[in-house]
Amino acid sequence: MPKSRWPRLRRANNADCPKITDLVFNVLQEYNLKPDPESTDSDLKDVEHSYFQRGGAFYVLEEKDGSIIGACGLYSIDKATCELRKMYLHSSYRGRGLGKLLLDEALAEARRMGFRKMTLETASVLKEAISLYKSYGFVEYEPEHLSSRCDQAFVLELK
Numbered sequence: 001m002p003k004s005r006w007p008r009l010r011r012a013n014n015a016d017c018p019k020i021t022d023l024v025f026n027v028l029q030e031y032n033l034k035p036d037p038e039s040t041d042s043d044l045k046d047v048e049h050s051y052f053q054r055g056g057a058f059y060v061l062e063e064k065d066g067s068i069i070g071a072c073g074l075y076s077i078d079k080a081t082c083e084l085r086k087m088y089l090h091s092s093y094r095g096r097g098l099g100k101l102l103l104d105e106a107l108a109e110a111r112r113m114g115f116r117k118m119t120l121e122t123a124s125v126l127k128e129a130i131s132l133y134k135s136y137g138f139v140e141y142e143p144e145h146l147s148s149r150c151d152q153a154f155v156l157e158l159k
Contacts, residue, residue, distance in 0.1 A: 007069055007098070009105055012058040014048050019068040020060060020086070021045075027088040031125045033149045040147045043075070043085065051075060056082060057109050061089070061098060069093045072102045074110055077119070082110050084120040087129070099132050107136070111158050118158060119143070121150035130154075 012020065021044045025035040035041055043050035051058040054076045061070030072087035084106055089099050110118050120138070122129060130152070138154035146153060 006064045007061045007093070009059055009061055009070075009101065012047050012051075012060045012071070012073075014046060016060055016068060017044055017047060020047065020071050023068055023071055023090060024086055024088050027091070028149070030091060031123070033123055033125065036148060040149065043073070047073070055079075055113070057113065058086075059102070059105060059109075061093075061102065070098055070102055072106050074106060074113070074115070074118075076115075080115060081117045081119060082113070082115040084118055087120075094128065099129070103132060103136060107156075107158065116158050118156045119153065120155075121146055121153045123149055124151050 021037075021041070024041065024044060028035050037044075047058045051073050056074040056076040058073040059071065060068045063069050069090040070088065070093065073085040075083040075085045077083055087099075087102055087106070089102065107118065120133065121143070122133070124130070133154050136156065138156045141153055141155045143153040
């Protein structure tokens, strides 16, 4: 029997919502960013509806004890475009290549799902994440609207 690898990446479900919300809000507060449960973060109340029923996806990185230490979602904008949302990693797991794992899986899944473009919004204080996005070829662009805590947006053409 093959040895299980932890943490493991798996598809999220609504039972995960409280743990995902805790992860996201803790990381935001670590960077002095304000959680917004009624607007920007309302998608975390029902990931099955917000992501899967809209034609997207949501994944979590889970530890052996059931704790969720990472997350990322693909939010369908239209048939060709998805937005990378809620890509967060617990502070004690950073620097281990897990951010790359999350982004690699998100990009692979977006391509499998037929999306041709991925967008994302972020805050400039998330320097490590921005560096990761740029290393994958994301380029800054000016969207029509940015969520309240974000001051930058990036786009990547998927091939």
